[in-house]
Amino acid sequence: MQAQRDHTDVDPGAWIGSITYRSEAVSAPSPAELEGLVARARARNHSLGITGMLLYDGGRYLQTLEGPPAALDHIWSAIQNDPRHAAIDVLSQHIVPTRLFSGWDLQLYRRSKDKTRLSPGVARDMVPLTDHIPATARFALNGDDRRLNALIGDLVGQGWVSDALVTHLLEPTARALGDAWLADDCNELDLTIALSMLQLAGHAIHAGSTAEGIRQRRYSILLATAPGEPHMLGPTLLGDMFTDAGWIVDMAFPDSDEALARQVREQRPDAVDIALSDALPRHHTLSTLRDTIAKSRTASPDELLVVSVGGRLFAEAIATAQSVGADHARKSAAGTSVRLAWLIEQRRRGHLLS
Numbered sequence: 001m002q003a004q005r006d007h008t009d010v011d012p013g014a015w016i017g018s019i020t021y022r023s024e025a026v027s028a029p030s031p032a033e034l035e036g037l038v039a040r041a042r043a044r045n046h047s048l049g050i051t052g053m054l055l056y057d058g059g060r061y062l063q064t065l066e067g068p069p070a071a072l073d074h075i076w077s078a079i080q081n082d083p084r085h086a087a088i089d090v091l092s093q094h095i096v097p098t099r100l101f102s103g104w105d106l107q108l109y110r111r112s113k114d115k116t117r118l119s120p121g122v123a124r125d126m127v128p129l130t131d132h133i134p135a136t137a138r139f140a141l142n143g144d145d146r147r148l149n150a151l152i153g154d155l156v157g158q159g160w161v162s163d164a165l166v167t168h169l170l171e172p173t174a175r176a177l178g179d180a181w182l183a184d185d186c187n188e189l190d191l192t193i194a195l196s197m198l199q200l201a202g203h204a205i206h207a208g209s210t211a212e213g214i215r216q217r218r219y220s221i222l223l224a225t226a227p228g229e230p231h232m233l234g235p236t237l238l239g240d241m242f243t244d245a246g247w248i249v250d251m252a253f254p255d256s257d258e259a260l261a262r263q264v265r266e267q268r269p270d271a272v273d274i275a276l277s278d279a280l281p282r283h284h285t286l287s288t289l290r291d292t293i294a295k296s297r298t299a300s301p302d303e304l305l306v307v308s309v310g311g312r313l314f315a316e317a318i319a320t321a322q323s324v325g326a327d328h329a330r331k332s333a334a335g336t337s338v339r340l341a342w343l344i345e346q347r348r349r350g351h352l353l354s
């Protein structure tokens with residue numbers, strides 16, 4: 001039922017698209033129908049370089065697909081038009097540097113699956129690595145960047161090579177997370193954030209970082225109110241969240257664009273989040289915010305600064321990140337640290353390639 005492919009099929013240098021969605025089966029498929037769907041999907045995915053996993057339980061589907069953006073668009077439009085399911089809800093969609101399911105055309109999980117079975121081809125000496133799956137899953141589900149990095153850094157320090165770590169730790173952990181979702185032990189948001197964290201860990205491993213580099217991998221953020229904005233709820237709430245996720249956090253309540261730019265220049269954060277009021281929609285501040293962002297970017301010494309914005313205008317999608325020249329707009333605080341970590345990694349990689 002499972003066909004493992006050679007990892008060398010996958011070009012680690014190419015950026016790929018990733019989409020995760022959930023949907024509802026129009027009528028419950030029989031086991032044979034489900035296997036038939038997966039067999040055809042797997043053949044097509046293989047021919048297009050698409051990998052991923054499909055979870056099915058009690059009338060619900062959850063699928064993550066990864067692959068070259070054009071091929072992914074092609075498959076995705078077929079899936080969206082498939083009459084066998086409805087209520088399709090996209091949970092996350094982004095461009096990623098590393099595949100999480102590099103060896104799998106389409107992995108199918110169902111609740112009845114024997115959870116203790118290991119993937120075919122797991123050699124005996126790999127078993128100690130699989131002992132770390134529960135802790136890895138727990139750290140990813142808790143968004144605990146610091147402990148996840150410490151664990152992966154230790155394993156790299158013990159001499160585990162990147163393919164072994166991805167195949168025997170990160171991929172099985174992704175499956176364990178799928179099981180947790182099937183058992184209702186976590187919700188879709190937790191699952192998609194946890195999968196993103198595993199992809200980030202995979203990226204650090206593939207990038208050939210040293211053990212110490214992975215352990216110390218920390219991002220820094222300046223959480224600021226927009227100059228003159230008296231409502232400080234957003235940065236205050238985010239402060240706890242980013243600190244828990246292991247980031248180096250600084251706060252700023254500047255009274256002018258220049259004061260904020262000075263702080264960016266001196267502290268050189270990887271990212272800055274500029275918050276408008278969470279309570280009031282401040283329409284009139286949008287053009288001012290655009291100027292604030294432009295000045296902060298100019299103040300960033302290496303021009304790699306990732307700029308995020310938040311506040312009621314963005315939560316209600318009245319304004320977009322693009323409309324003010326930012327890279328990211330918070331719809332809610334949840335998951336912001338993982339998304340910003342992604343953007344920082346993308347920015348650094350783009351800088352290295354240019």
Ligand SMILES: Cc1cc2nc3c(=O)[nH]c(=O)nc-3n(C[C@H](O)[C@H](O)[C@H](O)COP(=O)(O)O)c2cc1C
Nearest residue numbers: 040041042044045061063075078079082084085106
């Ligand atoms: C929940 C679900 C997941 C699917 N996943 C895939 C997939 O990963 N790859 C794929 O080729 N088809 C998948 N399909 C089937 C496609 O929707 C579609 O039937 C198939 O690609 C043929 O499309 P076409 O007739 O437009 O060429 C899935 C269908 C469902 C209901």
